[in-house]
Amino acid sequence: xxxxxxxxxxxxxxxxxxxxxxxxxxxxxxxxxxxxxxxxxxxxxxxxxxxxxxxxxxxxxxxxxxxxxxxxxxxxxxxxxxxxxxxxxxxxxxxxxxxxxxxxxxxxxxxxxxxxxxxxxxxxxxxxxxxxxxxxxxxxxxxxxxxxxxxxxxxxxxxxxxxxxxxxxxxxxxxxxxxxxxxxxxxxxxxxxxxxxxxxxxxxxxxxxxxxxxxxxxxxxxxxxxxxxxxxxxxxxxxxxxxxxxxxxxxxxxxxxxxxxxxxxxxxxxxxxxxxxxxxxxxxxxxxxxxxxxxxxxxxxxxxxxxxxxxxxxxxxxxxxxxxxxxxxxxxxxxxxxxxxxxxxxxxxxxxxxxxxxxxxxxxxxxxxxxxxxxxxxxxxxxxxxxxxxxxxxxxxxxxxxxxxxxxxxxxxxxxxxxxxxxxxxxxxxxxxxxxxxxxxxxxxxxxxxxxxxxxxxxxxxxxxxxxxxxxxxxxxxxxxxxxxxxxxxxxxxxxxxxxxxxxxxxxxxxxx
Amino acid sequence: xxxxxxxxxxxxxxxxxxxxxxxxxxxxxxxxxxxxxxxxxxxxxxxxxxxxxxxxxxxxxxxxxxxxxxxxxxxxxxxxxxxxxxxxxxxxxxxxxxxxxxxxxxxxxxxxxxxxxxxxxxxxxxxxxxxxxxxxxxxxxxxxxxxxxxxxxxxxx
Numbered sequence: 001x002x003x004x005x006x007x008x009x010x011x012x013x014x015x016x017x018x019x020x021x022x023x024x025x026x027x028x029x030x031x032x033x034x035x036x037x038x039x040x041x042x043x044x045x046x047x048x049x050x051x052x053x054x055x056x057x058x059x060x061x062x063x064x065x066x067x068x069x070x071x072x073x074x075x076x077x078x079x080x081x082x083x084x085x086x087x088x089x090x091x092x093x094x095x096x097x098x099x100x101x102x103x104x105x106x107x108x109x110x111x112x113x114x115x116x117x118x119x120x121x122x123x124x125x126x127x128x129x130x131x132x133x134x135x136x137x138x139x140x141x142x143x144x145x146x147x148x149x150x151x152x153x154x155x156x157x158x159x160x161x162x163x164x165x166x167x168x169x170x171x172x173x174x175x176x177x178x179x180x181x182x183x184x185x186x187x188x189x190x191x192x193x194x195x196x197x198x199x200x201x202x203x204x205x206x207x208x209x210x211x212x213x214x215x216x217x218x219x220x221x222x223x224x225x226x227x228x229x230x231x232x233x234x235x236x237x238x239x240x241x242x243x244x245x246x247x248x249x250x251x252x253x254x255x256x257x258x259x260x261x262x263x264x265x266x267x268x269x270x271x272x273x274x275x276x277x278x279x280x281x282x283x284x285x286x287x288x289x290x291x292x293x294x295x296x297x298x299x300x301x302x303x304x305x306x307x308x309x310x311x312x313x314x315x316x317x318x319x320x321x322x323x324x325x326x327x328x329x330x331x332x333x334x335x336x337x338x339x340x341x342x343x344x345x346x347x348x349x350x351x352x353x354x355x356x357x358x359x360x361x362x363x364x365x366x367x368x369x370x371x372x373x374x375x376x377x378x379x380x381x382x383x384x385x386x387x388x389x390x391x392x393x394x395x396x397x398x399x400x401x402x403x404x405x406x407x408x409x410x411x412x413x414x415x416x417x418x419x420x421x422x423x424x425x426x427x428x429x430x431x432x433x434x435x436x437x438x439x440x441x442x443x444x445x446x447x448x449x450x451x452x453x454x455x456x457x458x459x460x461x462x463x464x465x466x467x468x469x470x471x472x473x474x475x476x477x478x479x480x481x482x483x484x485x486x487x488x489x490x491x492x493x494x495x496x497x498x499x500x501x502x503x504x505x506x507x508x509x510x511x512x513x
Numbered sequence: 514x515x516x517x518x519x520x521x522x523x524x525x526x527x528x529x530x531x532x533x534x535x536x537x538x539x540x541x542x543x544x545x546x547x548x549x550x551x552x553x554x555x556x557x558x559x560x561x562x563x564x565x566x567x568x569x570x571x572x573x574x575x576x577x578x579x580x581x582x583x584x585x586x587x588x589x590x591x592x593x594x595x596x597x598x599x600x601x602x603x604x605x606x607x608x609x610x611x612x613x614x615x616x617x618x619x620x621x622x623x624x625x626x627x628x629x630x631x632x633x634x635x636x637x638x639x640x641x642x643x644x645x646x647x648x649x650x651x652x653x654x655x656x657x658x659x660x661x662x663x664x665x666x667x668x669x670x
Binding site: 168219220221222395398426 | 518521522544546547548551552554555558559561562565580585586587588590591594595597598599601602603605606610613614617618619621622623624625626627633636637640641644648652653654655656657
């Protein structure tokens, strides 16, 4: 059966008015929450999880696809219009985007980000559509040993490659795995690490952990270190017809395509996040820039927004390949998508395409639709997003706390989950305060138990022989790749740090008080 | 923090030994192996971080849109926010979700500096009722309405 036919079926499902409404809702909510400062796409999905409790799986997934892409997009608006970089993936966009906004070219920056996101998102989604079934076919043939090797790869890249400190990233990963161990062991039925508390017997719900770390931790952290005094939002001129000049288009289309090509592969390999591809895209555009563009780099060059923003969105689509076909999340946001899927007893993996074809293809189709909706929504609605940016911070973070409480309470309708939320939220606070990344913890928590099951299965088959893990050629290739990536990342990170230092030196200190 | 990771690792290693290994385990590897592995990882990474800190390489606090790293840490605000969440948790059962949520929102907003105070309270009550109406009334998420709103159907009572 050709996948195109399946995709058409998917479109037929997704185009159903009811589902179209959900896609619309997801995109709108995702963008709105993504625009809000302090809330990244992962937290957006975490906070909006309770909304889907009473939806059917297809509707919920379509909504989440919208939230996922919308959240990604919303972040770029914030980084262009606010005077500070947000999460690491949109930091690169802020470099040139914010300078463009200051020079009165904010509209062009927003437009190139929006259209670039659309172009990259559409191409990447198309690649996803054709790659995912192939990858799923491959994945079906994988045994426990191969899966273990892929998970080791995911652990190491998410834990060691992201964030500035390797030991802290791996610490967070280990803490996540520890939390994943709590409760009853699936295979033997033994209790592990419950501290004698009955709440922990069933283990800790992933939703509670994620909401605690992303939402409560952030709210406490911002509470303790709140920026005093008003934030400066750069005004955007009205009239969206004159947003991008012909010249802007001429300068943007190549970076869009290059960004897509750089971003997508980085999303598909379990190397996690959009940080590296956005940086690579920026570096590429900077090197290729000629004439005026070259002079403008560092002072608001449109190429520096178009490329990284495309790379960001392309990698967001690429991340869905390992997520849907292997069940391996490679970013915090993907981890949250996995949680959302698990809510419906759908476990992503090679069998997903066989077991739930209608659902997968409706999801893929709704990604195209969501992407289109984003393009249509974002340019005309920018005035609304600017208002969203100006919500008074006390109300914003109080609201986040209320929804975090709601999300964790709704898991079991138990007070104890809310208390657990608080405890984990305080851990999240200290992690932020002392430079521990949060994403590895969530990935460790979700993948840890899967990893244990697969590893034990592999060892059972080999009758306890640990060399089974390096007997498979596929696994050996994966480990070799991992080694290569670790070496490569050291080089990349040095260059990125040099760039960051340069940018930090350029940015004037803001008045506080 | 690094010390905490190290301590958790030691705890994991010690406690892992007391997890009962069923003698008739189907697999060659029982429920203890993974805890040992995780414990070891915790000890190694916690220890490494600790050594780095002692050598003067401190962690960088995370930046963000609403964060000003130059201003110093205001522990009181963070502590009071945590208290608000705790109070919220203990109010859900006796007074119902809307009241508990209004207290959390109002309390947190005031702690974070919302003025005038009455506006924070009013917004808190309105938001709590709205969320209750949407989730309990429309979406059938069974949030307890509490004694005050018992029997109010649009609030799921």
